Amino acid sequence: AQKITQTQPGMFVQEKEAVTLDCTYDTSDPSYGLFWYKQPSSGEMIFLIYQGSYDQQNATEGRYSLNFQKARKSANLVISASQLGDSAMYFCAMREGQRSGAGSYQLTFGKGTKLSVIP
Protein backbone atom coordinates (compact mmCIF):
# COMPACT_ATOMS: atom_id res chain seq x y z
CA ALA A 1 0.00 0.00 0.00
CA GLN A 2 1.16 3.51 -0.75
CA LYS A 3 2.29 5.41 2.29
CA ILE A 4 1.82 8.85 0.76
CA THR A 5 -1.00 9.57 -1.68
CA GLN A 6 -1.30 12.73 -3.68
CA THR A 7 -4.43 12.42 -5.79
CA GLN A 8 -4.02 15.57 -7.88
CA PRO A 9 -1.52 15.05 -10.71
CA GLY A 10 -2.02 18.66 -11.80
CA MET A 11 -3.65 21.80 -10.46
CA PHE A 12 -4.27 25.27 -11.84
CA VAL A 13 -4.72 28.40 -9.76
CA GLN A 14 -5.21 32.01 -10.61
CA GLU A 15 -2.50 34.36 -9.44
CA LYS A 16 -3.24 35.83 -5.99
CA GLU A 17 -5.74 33.10 -5.21
CA ALA A 18 -5.27 30.41 -2.56
CA VAL A 19 -4.82 26.75 -3.47
CA THR A 20 -4.90 23.50 -1.51
CA LEU A 21 -2.77 20.52 -2.47
CA ASP A 22 -3.98 17.24 -1.05
CA CYS A 23 -1.92 14.64 0.77
CA THR A 24 -3.02 11.58 2.67
CA TYR A 25 -0.71 9.20 4.45
CA ASP A 26 -0.71 5.74 5.89
CA THR A 27 1.17 4.75 9.01
CA SER A 28 0.63 2.80 12.19
CA ASP A 29 3.51 4.59 13.86
CA PRO A 30 2.40 7.08 16.55
CA SER A 31 5.45 9.23 15.88
CA TYR A 32 5.97 10.62 12.43
CA GLY A 33 6.81 13.77 10.59
CA LEU A 34 5.21 15.22 7.50
CA PHE A 35 7.04 17.42 5.03
CA TRP A 36 6.22 19.36 1.92
CA TYR A 37 8.81 20.08 -0.76
CA LYS A 38 8.68 22.23 -3.87
CA GLN A 39 10.55 21.21 -7.01
CA PRO A 40 10.85 23.86 -9.73
CA SER A 41 11.84 22.88 -13.24
CA SER A 42 15.48 23.35 -12.26
CA GLY A 43 15.23 20.10 -10.28
CA GLU A 44 16.18 21.13 -6.77
CA MET A 45 13.88 19.99 -3.97
CA ILE A 46 13.11 22.91 -1.67
CA PHE A 47 11.81 22.31 1.84
CA LEU A 48 8.64 24.25 2.57
CA ILE A 49 7.01 23.15 5.80
CA TYR A 50 7.04 20.47 8.49
CA GLN A 51 4.36 19.02 10.78
CA GLY A 52 5.06 16.59 13.59
CA SER A 53 2.46 14.03 14.58
CA TYR A 54 2.35 15.34 18.14
CA ASP A 55 2.15 18.99 17.19
CA GLN A 56 -1.06 20.51 18.49
CA GLN A 57 -1.21 23.34 16.03
CA ASN A 58 -1.07 23.39 12.27
CA ALA A 59 2.29 24.46 10.93
CA THR A 60 2.64 27.76 9.08
CA GLU A 61 5.58 29.25 7.17
CA GLY A 62 4.84 32.53 5.48
CA ARG A 63 2.32 31.89 2.70
CA TYR A 64 2.40 28.15 3.36
CA SER A 65 0.24 26.40 5.92
CA LEU A 66 -0.40 22.78 6.57
CA ASN A 67 -3.96 21.63 7.23
CA PHE A 68 -3.23 18.66 9.48
CA GLN A 69 -6.17 16.35 10.19
CA LYS A 70 -4.72 13.49 12.15
CA ALA A 71 -7.83 11.34 12.40
CA ARG A 72 -8.25 11.49 8.64
CA LYS A 73 -4.52 11.07 8.07
CA SER A 74 -4.37 14.06 5.83
CA ALA A 75 -1.79 16.83 5.59
CA ASN A 76 -2.88 19.23 2.91
CA LEU A 77 -0.70 22.14 1.88
CA VAL A 78 -2.38 25.51 1.55
CA ILE A 79 -0.64 28.22 -0.44
CA SER A 80 -2.16 31.64 0.01
CA ALA A 81 -1.90 34.49 -2.49
CA SER A 82 -0.35 32.37 -5.25
CA GLN A 83 2.50 33.84 -7.24
CA LEU A 84 3.81 32.94 -10.68
CA GLY A 85 6.95 31.63 -9.02
CA ASP A 86 4.87 29.03 -7.19
CA SER A 87 4.50 27.06 -10.43
CA ALA A 88 6.33 23.81 -9.69
CA MET A 89 5.95 20.21 -8.58
CA TYR A 90 4.97 19.79 -4.96
CA PHE A 91 5.78 16.66 -2.98
CA CYS A 92 4.38 15.47 0.28
CA ALA A 93 6.69 13.22 2.31
CA MET A 94 6.63 11.34 5.60
CA ARG A 95 9.24 10.14 8.01
CA GLU A 96 8.24 7.48 10.53
CA GLY A 97 9.74 7.19 13.98
CA GLN A 98 10.01 3.45 14.51
CA ARG A 99 12.39 1.24 12.68
CA SER A 100 10.33 -1.29 10.76
CA GLY A 101 12.36 -3.14 8.23
CA ALA A 102 14.13 -1.93 5.16
CA GLY A 103 13.82 1.71 4.35
CA SER A 104 13.36 2.91 7.90
CA TYR A 105 14.08 6.50 8.80
CA GLN A 106 13.89 7.49 5.17
CA LEU A 107 11.58 10.09 3.77
CA THR A 108 8.83 8.45 1.73
CA PHE A 109 7.50 10.68 -1.03
CA GLY A 110 4.22 10.89 -2.86
CA LYS A 111 4.05 11.14 -6.64
CA GLY A 112 3.66 14.88 -6.53
CA THR A 113 1.25 17.52 -7.79
CA LYS A 114 2.16 19.87 -10.60
CA LEU A 115 0.89 23.34 -9.78
CA SER A 116 0.50 25.92 -12.51
CA VAL A 117 -0.21 29.53 -11.57
CA ILE A 118 -2.10 31.46 -14.22
CA PRO A 119 -1.52 35.20 -14.57
Next chain:
Amino acid sequence: ETGVTQTPRHLVMGMTNKKSLKCEQHLGHNAMYWYKQSAKKPLELMFVYNFKEQTENNSVPSRFSPECPNSSHLFLHLHTLQPEDSALYLCASSQGMGGVGYGYTFGSGTRLTVV
Protein backbone atom coordinates in the same frame (compact mmCIF):
# COMPACT_ATOMS: atom_id res chain seq x y z
CA GLU B 1 24.43 28.20 -2.63
CA THR B 2 22.09 25.48 -1.44
CA GLY B 3 24.43 23.81 1.00
CA VAL B 4 24.36 20.63 -1.05
CA THR B 5 26.21 20.78 -4.35
CA GLN B 6 25.91 18.19 -7.07
CA THR B 7 28.09 17.86 -10.14
CA PRO B 8 27.67 17.58 -13.00
CA ARG B 9 24.24 19.11 -13.52
CA HIS B 10 23.77 17.22 -16.78
CA LEU B 11 25.40 14.04 -18.04
CA VAL B 12 24.99 12.08 -21.24
CA MET B 13 26.72 8.74 -21.33
CA GLY B 14 26.83 5.66 -23.47
CA MET B 15 25.92 2.27 -22.10
CA THR B 16 29.55 1.18 -22.00
CA ASN B 17 30.89 4.29 -20.29
CA LYS B 18 31.97 4.73 -16.71
CA LYS B 19 31.14 7.99 -14.98
CA SER B 20 30.71 9.31 -11.47
CA LEU B 21 28.27 11.71 -9.85
CA LYS B 22 29.52 13.84 -7.02
CA CYS B 23 27.70 15.34 -4.07
CA GLU B 24 29.14 17.64 -1.43
CA GLN B 25 27.38 19.12 1.56
CA HIS B 26 28.55 22.12 3.53
CA LEU B 27 26.03 21.84 6.35
CA GLY B 28 27.80 19.65 8.85
CA HIS B 29 25.22 16.91 8.38
CA ASN B 30 26.11 13.32 9.12
CA ALA B 31 23.68 11.44 6.87
CA MET B 32 23.64 11.49 3.08
CA TYR B 33 21.29 9.94 0.55
CA TRP B 34 20.99 9.15 -3.14
CA TYR B 35 17.55 9.31 -4.74
CA LYS B 36 16.46 8.49 -8.26
CA GLN B 37 13.61 10.43 -9.83
CA SER B 38 12.16 9.02 -13.04
CA ALA B 39 9.32 10.53 -14.99
CA LYS B 40 5.90 9.70 -13.55
CA LYS B 41 7.34 7.70 -10.64
CA PRO B 42 7.81 8.61 -6.99
CA LEU B 43 11.27 9.40 -5.75
CA GLU B 44 13.13 6.20 -5.12
CA LEU B 45 15.65 5.96 -2.32
CA MET B 46 18.80 4.24 -3.51
CA PHE B 47 21.40 4.46 -0.78
CA VAL B 48 21.77 5.87 2.72
CA TYR B 49 25.00 6.68 4.50
CA ASN B 50 25.26 7.62 8.15
CA PHE B 51 28.66 8.75 9.40
CA LYS B 52 30.24 7.34 6.23
CA GLU B 53 28.71 3.89 6.77
CA GLN B 54 26.16 2.55 4.33
CA THR B 55 22.96 1.75 6.19
CA GLU B 56 20.51 1.23 3.34
CA ASN B 57 20.73 -0.27 -0.11
CA ASN B 58 17.29 -0.53 -1.57
CA SER B 59 17.94 -3.38 -3.99
CA VAL B 60 19.84 -1.15 -6.35
CA PRO B 61 21.53 -2.91 -9.31
CA SER B 62 25.27 -3.33 -9.00
CA ARG B 63 25.87 -1.06 -11.97
CA PHE B 64 25.33 1.73 -9.42
CA SER B 65 28.14 1.84 -6.88
CA PRO B 66 28.11 4.42 -4.08
CA GLU B 67 31.10 5.73 -2.22
CA CYS B 68 31.20 7.92 0.88
CA PRO B 69 34.78 8.81 1.84
CA ASN B 70 33.64 11.19 4.59
CA SER B 71 30.47 12.74 5.95
CA SER B 72 30.69 15.65 3.51
CA HIS B 73 31.14 13.80 0.24
CA LEU B 74 29.11 11.21 -1.57
CA PHE B 75 29.73 9.68 -4.97
CA LEU B 76 27.69 7.49 -7.26
CA HIS B 77 29.81 5.51 -9.68
CA LEU B 78 28.04 4.42 -12.84
CA HIS B 79 29.00 1.70 -15.28
CA THR B 80 27.27 -0.23 -18.06
CA LEU B 81 24.02 1.59 -17.52
CA GLN B 82 20.78 0.95 -19.37
CA PRO B 83 18.55 3.53 -21.09
CA GLU B 84 15.96 3.03 -18.34
CA ASP B 85 18.50 4.42 -15.89
CA SER B 86 18.01 7.84 -17.44
CA ALA B 87 16.61 10.00 -14.64
CA LEU B 88 17.28 12.85 -12.28
CA TYR B 89 19.61 11.74 -9.51
CA LEU B 90 19.22 13.72 -6.33
CA CYS B 91 21.57 13.85 -3.41
CA ALA B 92 20.36 14.88 0.04
CA SER B 93 21.75 15.27 3.51
CA SER B 94 20.26 15.50 6.98
CA GLN B 95 21.41 16.23 10.48
CA GLY B 96 20.49 12.85 11.85
CA MET B 97 19.00 9.52 10.93
CA GLY B 98 16.64 9.21 13.83
CA GLY B 99 14.10 11.78 14.80
CA VAL B 100 11.07 12.42 12.66
CA GLY B 101 11.72 16.14 12.57
CA TYR B 102 14.90 15.87 10.55
CA GLY B 103 14.11 16.86 7.03
CA TYR B 104 16.49 16.63 4.14
CA THR B 105 18.41 19.29 2.27
CA PHE B 106 18.63 18.41 -1.38
CA GLY B 107 21.05 19.29 -4.11
CA SER B 108 19.97 20.47 -7.54
CA GLY B 109 20.37 17.03 -9.02
CA THR B 110 22.19 15.49 -11.96
CA ARG B 111 20.06 14.88 -15.01
CA LEU B 112 21.42 11.69 -16.53
CA THR B 113 20.70 10.48 -20.05
CA VAL B 114 21.91 7.05 -21.11
CA VAL B 115 22.18 6.59 -24.86
